[in-house]
Amino acid sequence: MQGLGYGSSRKSSRQSRSRSNKRQKTAGDLNQPLSVSSCTDTYTSDSDDSDYSYSEVSEPKKAGAGPRLEKDEVQHFEWRVGLQMNARYVVSKFLGDGTFGRVLQAKDCKRNRQVAIKIIRNVAKYTRNAMREAEILQDIRAADPKQSHGCVRLHETFFHEADGERLFCLVCEALGMSLYDLLKQNQYRGLWVQDIQSISRQCLEALRFLHADLNLTHTDLKLENVLLRSSEAPLPSKFPREEFWQSQSSSSSSRRSGSGYVRPQSTEITLIDFGNATYELEHHSSIINTRQYRAPEVILSLGWNEVSDLWSIGCIVSELYTGELLFRTHESLEHLALMQRALERFPQTLLAKAGGNHNDRFVVKDPPSTWRLRWPEGAPSEASSNKVRQQRPLHQMVQKQHRSLADFTASLLILDPSKRPSAKHALDHAFLAERFTD
Structure with a gap:
């Protein structure tokens, strides 16, 4: 749904x-x-x-009418x-x-x-x-x-x-723009760390409420589903990591030195889109989340619970800092390999459980009893192998003074869901109490 x-x-x-x-x-x-x-x-x-x-197409349309749709798009009422x-x-x-x-x-x-x-x-x-x-x-x-x-x-x-x-x-x-639209307006430069900190805290507080009070997992957290509450236009600002962003950005077309940057007048946010939300005792769909925010236990068909939302928040925090998706992929094994490259090797317990599910598409057992991802031999192409090799470790994606942000993100992106923190415990991370000037 x-x-x-x-x-x-x-x-x-x-x-x-x-x-x-x-x-x-x-x-x-x-x-x-x-x-x-x-x-x-x-x-x-x-x-x-x-x-x-x-x-939108360039053909004339009546004043005040909705945007004209291309022929291959879903047609809605006028x-x-x-x-x-x-x-x-x-x-x-x-x-x-x-x-x-x-x-x-x-x-x-x-x-x-x-x-x-x-x-x-x-x-x-x-x-x-x-x-x-x-x-x-x-x-x-x-x-x-x-x-x-x-x-x-x-x-x-x-x-x-x-x-x-x-x-x-x-x-x-009625709410304001999504965090994705904010990044897009800023040519995919990240947010101020102060703003990332505020948004992260609010997301976790919302999840603490959903998970603890309602036993409800959102299952589709992503930048598009986190909206600023205020509809006021963001204000012009400097981007404090401009030089670092220029050197790190993987999207050369978006590197526009000196282009305008804006900062929201308020970082108060609201979570939207509960169409896929699932209660603890309801049937759990085997696949949840938009691909790039999907937790490893979902990909490996190991079952999932509310901490899958924490994984999605970790992906969001990284994206708010770098302006780029943490895991840019559409292929599941490649996705797992990117996780391992950016974070750490998959624990044996998790791979063995996946292997026990006859999931040989993703894992293989080397003699005598060592489990590993079926990588690189399972790579769909040489380009895929190269993409994984070029994936930077998480802590190399941030400036030294923002090490605590990388630590916080890594704590949400623990591969083993049984060791991933709850929203309540994640709120205790030192990053959320640190004072930043940028």
Whole structure:
């Protein structure tokens, strides 16, 4: 199941910079139990990695209309500025498209606030999945009435009727840009360490709440699903690691010395997209996460629990510092080899467990009894072998004065999930208490 994010995809921009791509109830505010409106709205006509994106084309279009879609893209219902929904929302802006639907910004005339409306395509399985996400968001809201734990707030749900279709809609709080869009705006230069520290702490606090209070694993943490709360435009700033970034960046096309850099006015963040979230006692899908944020136990089919979210946070922290994906890959064995190169050798216990699952695609047993990754002989190509050889160890990716950040990241990226810290324990790391000037 793929939940709905708010903003743009990184598909096209990944390609351009050599990054890896790739209960129905009945309406109302959630002051009451979650419900779905049965009324008819007045409508005026005008994983693995399923992100929200749209392609604008140069052909003329009506003022105020949504972006024109390329012919091979999913077609969603048309919209216009001023469209009224559920007798209280007036659409003002397009936010994003995805496999499951479209996200629009609107004004809530009843509460005089901005909201994000996620309109699900009229496909039964997508509607079911969106309803499940709404239930999870209701659980989060009930457990966090003061909204103090950094998870997106669902206001209400309803059905919108148009052109003979009933479209399920979720109304959530309006938020700012995603961390990915912030990196993109800065030509994929990382954030200030002060800001990384603040964001890391908030992510862990949100996970402590989800894991301990709700027994809920997010399962799809990535930069696109961490949004700044403030919609205020970032302010011009210097980038304190410009020279280091220029020397380290693997994306030559993005090295634009002297280009503008901005810093968010506030680093307060919110986690979004709970469409794949899984409760402890629910069925656990064998594959979770967007590829580049996926933990080794998931790839090795060893089962997973909430600490898989901690692995994803480790990948996020690294990316916020370097501006680059830590593991740029689309192939599972190569992914494991990159992990081993950047972090440490896989422990025998983990490989033996994978071998016991007859997972000979990834592991091999050398005489007399030593397990290892099936690498380099399992490399799909010489280019793949070269990529792994060129992978830098984690601690070589940071400046010396930021060693504690690398230590913190490494603590989240422990290969053996049984030794990975909980969110609560990760909050005790020295990096989060250190004072930085940059």
